[in-house]
Amino acid sequence: MDQTLGLSILGALLALDQAVVGQFMLSQPLIVSSLFGWLLGDLAMGLAAGAVLQLLWSNVLPVGAYIPSDHSVSAGIATILAVRLTHYGWTGPTALVWALAISIPAGWLSGRLDILVRHGNSRLSRQAEDWLQRYGSLGLAAVNLSGLPTMFTRNFAVYWLWLGVLTGWLGGFQPPASLLRGLDVVALFLPALPLAVAWDAVGKNGQPAMLGLTAVVIGLGLWIWPHGGLLLAALAMAVSLFLASRKGYA
Amino acid sequence: MSAPRRVTWRTLWAVIWRSLFLQTCWNFQGMQNVGFSFALVPLARALYPEPERRQALLARHLEFFNTHPYCASIILGVVCRLEEENDPEAARRIKGSMMGPLAALGDTVFWAMLKPSLALLAVCWIWAAGSGHPGLALLGPVLYLLLFNLAHLSLRAGGVLVGYARGLEIVKDLRRFNPQLIARRLGWMASVLLGATALLAWSQGAPAWELSYPAMAGLGLGATALAYMLLAIGLSATQLFYLLTGSAVLLAVLGWI
Numbered sequence: 240m241d242q243t244l245g246l247s248i249l250g251a252l253l254a255l256d257q258a259v260v261g262q263f264m265l266s267q268p269l270i271v272s273s274l275f276g277w278l279l280g281d282l283a284m285g286l287a288a289g290a291v292l293q294l295l296w297s298n299v300l301p302v303g304a305y306i307p308s309d310h311s312v313s314a315g316i317a318t319i320l321a322v323r324l325t326h327y328g329w330t331g332p333t334a335l336v337w338a339l340a341i342s343i344p345a346g347w348l349s350g351r352l353d354i355l356v357r358h359g360n361s362r363l364s365r366q367a368e369d370w371l372q373r374y375g376s377l378g379l380a381a382v383n384l385s386g387l388p389t390m391f392t393r394n395f396a397v398y399w400l401w402l403g404v405l406t407g408w409l410g411g412f413q414p415p416a417s418l419l420r421g422l423d424v425v426a427l428f429l430p431a432l433p434l435a436v437a438w439d440a441v442g443k444n445g446q447p448a449m450l451g452l453t454a455v456v457i458g459l460g461l462w463i464w465p466h467g468g469l470l471l472a473a474l475a476m477a478v479s480l481f482l483a484s485r486k487g488y489a
Numbered sequence: 490m491s492a493p494r495r496v497t498w499r500t501l502w503a504v505i506w507r508s509l510f511l512q513t514c515w516n517f518q519g520m521q522n523v524g525f526s527f528a529l530v531p532l533a534r535a536l537y538p539e540p541e542r543r544q545a546l547l548a549r550h551l552e553f554f555n556t557h558p559y560c561a562s563i564i565l566g567v568v569c570r571l572e573e574e575n576d577p578e579a580a581r582r583i584k585g586s587m588m589g590p591l592a593a594l595g596d597t598v599f600w601a602m603l604k605p606s607l608a609l610l611a612v613c614w615i616w617a618a619g620s621g622h623p624g625l626a627l628l629g630p631v632l633y634l635l636l637f638n639l640a641h642l643s644l645r646a647g648g649v650l651v652g653y654a655r656g657l658e659i660v661k662d663l664r665r666f667n668p669q670l671i672a673r674r675l676g677w678m679a680s681v682l683l684g685a686t687a688l689l690a691w692s693q694g695a696p697a698w699e700l701s702y703p704a705m706a707g708l709g710l711g712a713t714a715l716a717y718m719l720l721a722i723g724l725s726a727t728q729l730f731y732l733l734t735g736s737a738v739l740l741a742v743l744g745w746i
Contacts, residue, residue, distance in 0.1 A: 283620045286629070367551055375544060441602075456684075
């Protein structure tokens with residue numbers, strides 16, 4: 240229970256970075272999952288979850304008044320539950336799929352609560368001038384910074400609810416063999432989803448010829464030398480950074 | 490003789506710090522209005538010793554405001570300059586005229602291209618390192634945070650400082666700036682990384698499936714293309730995930746897989 244409390248507080252703090260303060264990308268699934276994986280002693284699971292979840296929602300843009308589901312909360316809870324499931328004997332990829340399936344609604348709920356909080360902020364915004372007249376700049380600061388505890392409480396409540404309730408339930412849950420078999424198959428095909436979403440996100444400004452050429456080069460490289468992935472990735476990174484920085488390219 | 494400057498570097502850095510809380514009280518009515526006014530508190534303190542005039546300045550900036558949170562720093566810098574020159578009407582007009590274009594610029598460069606491109610860079614590295622080397626793979630997220638925040642914080646701080654230094658001249662500077670060119674360069678970068686990431690992702694499954702690398706790559710890329718087509722007809726990633734999971738579990742229950 241102490242661990243759940245600590246993780247919920249940390250998750251709620253990280254989720255503030257989503258929009259409320261800073262936006263240093265600390266709330267991104269890649270970072271949240273890696274951090275939780277490392278804290279729970281399973282960095283490999285954290286990185287695997289972070290990689291998949293980061294790309295899975297990469298085409299969702301927080302533009303204008305649109306408030307999407309809270310993917311930071313989904314990713315954090317999914318990683319924690321996936322690591323805990325491995326302690327109950329689940330294999331890593333299958334645990335991740337199951338954890339993700341039961342964590343996505345947490346992000347949805349968090350997003351709905353976010354909308355409610357923003358409506359409450361509209362009322363505060365109307366009162367801001369009054370507070371400014373009465374208490375000066377301190378009044379304005381109080382109105383603005385009131386968003387921090389409100390959002391923290393929202394994030395914490397969702398983490399606490401999912402981790403507190405589901406961890407106990409999952410501990411006693413005996414999955415039928417057919418469910419495990421189905422989840423195994425999903426785990427094998429899972430990379431297709433984040434890759435397709437990343438393709439969709441890059442789409443408009445992407446270059447299909449460059450994508451295909453790189454895929455052929457890397458594919459041939461891996462066929463010839465199956466363990467050279469890291470070197471080939473470094474090569475692809477160098478080429479991509481060169482193309483991104485090349486002046487006059489249009 | 491020009492009037493002595495009352496806005497100091499210290500004032501501008503205090504505005505930069507407070508700009509991190511621009512969206513803390515984001516709301517559907519004024520959007521970033523409270524955060525924008527909150528960020529200008531150091532300016533009001535620097536310009537006016539009288540509380541009434543400070544409050545008047547801050548109240549003026551409680552009107553509707555919404556733009557990309559990073560690009561807002563440019564407007565904050567220009568507003569600091571115009572308020573110092575005692576031209577509140579120009580400050581109000583420049584906010585209204587710049588917030589739309591800067592929102593489009595920030596959304597295009599940061600959200601639509603830089604974030605997914607750097608995410609691909611990190612994921613490419615993680616999948617290349619493989620699950621056997623988590624310490625090495627950790628460089629991916631670290632690189633992601635460093636590169637993104639290099640761009641982010643440069644704009645946060647530089648926007649206020651340059652906006653203040655250039656004043657209304659910043660509009661001419663921004664006209665020379667071509668976000669589509671940056672998006673296109675990032676698009677090249679993302680394309681290379683996506684090609685590499687896709688192959689690296691699928692190659693890892695080859696031993697488990699007891700398939701050759703070309704067969705595994707072909708199968709994986711086919712699955713990716715199918716998922717892409719389903720996204721193109723309007724399904725979201727979440728819907729696609731539940732569709733895949735539900736179908737697989739149902740087929741397993743029926744004993745077909």
